[in-house]
Amino acid sequence: MNTVAIKPVAATAGAASGNHAPKVVSQGVKVFYGEKEALHGVDLDINEREVTALIGPSGCGKSTYLRCLNRMNDVVEGCRVEGSIKIDGDDIYDRRIDVVQLRARVGMVFQKPNPFPKSIYENVAYGPRIHGIAQGKNELDEIVESSLTRAGLWKEVKDRLDKPGTGLSGGQQQRLCIARAIAVSPEVILMDEPCSALDPIATARIEELIDELRENYTIVIVTHSMQQAARVSQRTAFFHLGDLVEYGDTSQIFTNPKEERTQAYITGRFG
Numbered sequence: 011m012n013t014v015a016i017k018p019v020a021a022t023a024g025a026a027s028g029n030h031a032p033k034v035v036s037q038g039v040k041v042f043y044g045e046k047e048a049l050h051g052v053d054l055d056i057n058e059r060e061v062t063a064l065i066g067p068s069g070c071g072k073s074t075y076l077r078c079l080n081r082m083n084d085v086v087e088g089c090r091v092e093g094s095i096k097i098d099g100d101d102i103y104d105r106r107i108d109v110v111q112l113r114a115r116v117g118m119v120f121q122k123p124n125p126f127p128k129s130i131y132e133n134v135a136y137g138p139r140i141h142g143i144a145q146g147k148n149e150l151d152e153i154v155e156s157s158l159t160r161a162g163l164w165k166e167v168k169d170r171l172d173k174p175g176t177g178l179s180g181g182q183q184q185r186l187c188i189a190r191a192i193a194v195s196p197e198v199i200l201m202d203e204p205c206s207a208l209d210p211i212a213t214a215r216i217e218e219l220i221d222e223l224r225e226n227y228t229i230v231i232v233t234h235s236m237q238q239a240a241r242v243s244q245r246t247a248f249f250h251l252g253d254l255v256e257y258g259d260t261s262q263i264f265t266n267p268k269e270e271r272t273q274a275y276i277t278g279r280f281g
């Protein structure tokens with residue numbers, strides 16, 4: 011069988027530790043766009059402080075599922091979600107949930123870097139300020155510095171914090187967006203094809219960063235690149251036509267898939 015070569019970004023990457031508790035528990039998740047059922051009842055537990063990759067052919071429902079985790083589907087006209095999603099036991103679709111708070115808890119990084127048309131400093135300071143996380147300028151400065159440091163960008167931007175975020179390179183902009191997500195102390199970070207607009211060097215930098223971030227955050231990443239899934243994730247979920255076909259340790263999914271459809275996809279026979 012022609013399987014995907016696994017070359018982790020770091021010695022420990024790609025290896026499932028096996029002792030991480032579920033952070034996100036999804037049961038029977040169905041998503042409808044109008045009459046069309048795009049997800050057919052997904053049961054998926056996402057472990058804390060691991061990277062979970064969502065893979066599958068175009069249109070299989072990866073992004074739809076990802077958007078359920080911070081209720082981004084709420085803003086999609088005609089979209090309806092059924093089933094249950096709990097984060098640390100809290101039902102995130104409960105009527106009492108404050109969606110703004112949820113999105114601080116579950117941050118998101120998009121395919122195309124989308125910094126605000128503001129300075130580098132303001133891009134990172136904006137979230138902590140509106141969520142009242144920082145008490146005063148000194149604390150805000152500290153959050154900006156630590157977020158940019160964690161995103162691996164501080165050294166490159168510390169002398170130009172007042173310059174526009176949009177003036178950075180694509181890879182730097184994506185790291186700025188990651189710093190912006192980190193600044194509000196999320197527990198979960200969702201990434202929807204975060205490297206698809208980046209060159210190989212910027213991609214490698216983001217992959218290293220993802221590997222570092224999993225020490226503190228639970229990360230869910232949608233990717234079209236099976237090599238990327240193999241490099242950065244500990245667990246992989248394979249979707250096809252709205253079904254979660256198979257979910258397991260990344261090494262098992264790529265070397266010894268149980269389902270015929272998974273095997274066909276990872277060996278390039280469809281998709």
Ligand SMILES: Nc1ncnc2c1ncn2[C@@H]1O[C@H](COP(=O)(O)OP(=O)(O)OP(=O)(O)O)[C@@H](O)[C@H]1O
Pocket residue numbers: 043048066067068069070071072073074075086
């Ligand atoms: N806003 C929408 N309105 C109607 N249908 C939608 C909408 N968004 C997605 N869909 C449909 O839902 C299904 C799943 O789409 P989704 O974008 O989640 O797939 P995906 O696996 O992320 O695809 P890709 O890899 O191409 O991004 C597809 O059939 C798609 O056409």
